Amino acid sequence: MVTTLRLEDLGTRYGRTHVVSGVSTPVLTGGDVIAVIGPNAAGKSSLFKRVAGLAKGGGKVHVETANYSRNTICYMPQDTGSNAVLSVYESVILAAKQGSSLRVQAEELARIDDILAALRISDLAARNLGELSGGQRQLVAIAQTLVREPEILLMDEPTSALDLHRQMEVLSFMRDIAKRQKMIVLIAIHDLNHALQYCDHAMAIRNGRMVAFGECAKVIDRDLLRDVYQVDGHVEHNSLGHPHIVLRGPLTPGTVAEYPAERIAAQ
Numbered sequence: 288m289v290t291t292l293r294l295e296d297l298g299t300r301y302g303r304t305h306v307v308s309g310v311s312t313p314v315l316t317g318g319d320v321i322a323v324i325g326p327n328a329a330g331k332s333s334l335f336k337r338v339a340g341l342a343k344g345g346g347k348v349h350v351e352t353a354n355y356s357r358n359t360i361c362y363m364p365q366d367t368g369s370n371a372v373l374s375v376y377e378s379v380i381l382a383a384k385q386g387s388s389l390r391v392q393a394e395e396l397a398r399i400d401d402i403l404a405a406l407r408i409s410d411l412a413a414r415n416l417g418e419l420s421g422g423q424r425q426l427v428a429i430a431q432t433l434v435r436e437p438e439i440l441l442m443d444e445p446t447s448a449l450d451l452h453r454q455m456e457v458l459s460f461m462r463d464i465a466k467r468q469k470m471i472v473l474i475a476i477h478d479l480n481h482a483l484q485y486c487d488h489a490m491a492i493r494n495g496r497m498v499a500f501g502e503c504a505k506v507i508d509r510d511l512l513r514d515v516y517q518v519d520g521h522v523e524h525n526s527l528g529h530p531h532i533v534l535r536g537p538l539t540p541g542t543v544a545e546y547p548a549e550r551i552a553a554q
């Protein structure tokens with residue numbers, strides 16, 4: 288059975304301030320990679336926390352899966368705190384064993400080795416977490432999330448600390464693994480060109496509301512750049528035939544029209 292996810296009228300708040308409201312999606316299916324885009328403070332992380340059950344709020348998260356467990360939905364936070372006392376390998380084993388017996392099977396070690404190798408961080412296995420660079424820590428956090436074998440993975444800016452080569456490598460790896468393991472992967476991401484290149488769908492959030500959902504190339508356009516990101520730009524096809532954003536500059540805040548209501552209604 289292929290896992291599905293559907294959000295219905297989802298919301299969350301901090302105190303009395305609603306930071307996410309009325310987010311509803313079509314049915315998302317295993318294998319789908321969805322870019323969750325929008326400006327700073329739009330509500331992307333808060334939405335992820337609500338979906339993962341880490342924040343309370345209205346609405347429903349509908350999940351269909353053959354085997355619901357505590358690892359069905361995994362959230363990889365933006366700031367991955369690290370326990371400096373552990374080695375990389377120990378921290379990944381602990382992540383894999385979350386909520387289950389601490390006895391480690393040979394096949395689990397093999398799986399951990401495979402994931403470290405795929406992320407090209409096997410050489411870090413014996414190093415202490417406290418002595419890693421920011422990018423290395425981010426790669427370890429990705430490994431810690433993947434060893435739990437989630438069916439629905441919510442990744443909060445997973446490539447923000449990585450160099451260009453690593454960003455592309457990780458996004459391409461996530462895309463492959465989503466397709467192979469029929470995992471639903473939602474990635475909060477600020478690089479819209481990477482969203483266009485690696486994601487199937489895009490969900491645009493502004494002021495806590497979903498203002499667009501659809502194929503990346505349909506959602507990420509001049510209107511979205513202007514009304515959601517407040518920048519002047521458009522999408523061209525580059526020499527490789529891929530859609531690519533060309534930016535002229537930021538627009539003056541307050542001069543921008545609302546994102547067209549008919550587009551929101553059409554989602």
Ligand SMILES: Nc1ncnc2c1ncn2[C@@H]1O[C@H](COP(=O)(O)OP(=O)(O)OP(=O)(O)O)[C@@H](O)[C@H]1O
Nearest residue numbers: 301306325326327328329330331332333334365475
């Ligand atoms: N723990 C908290 N207590 C109170 N307000 C919070 C808390 N966490 C987030 N917020 C507020 O909720 C709103 C949405 O924040 P959120 O982190 O979800 O945005 P985001 O889209 O992920 O932003 P960014 O792209 O900057 O990471 C912001 O106004 C933020 O200040």
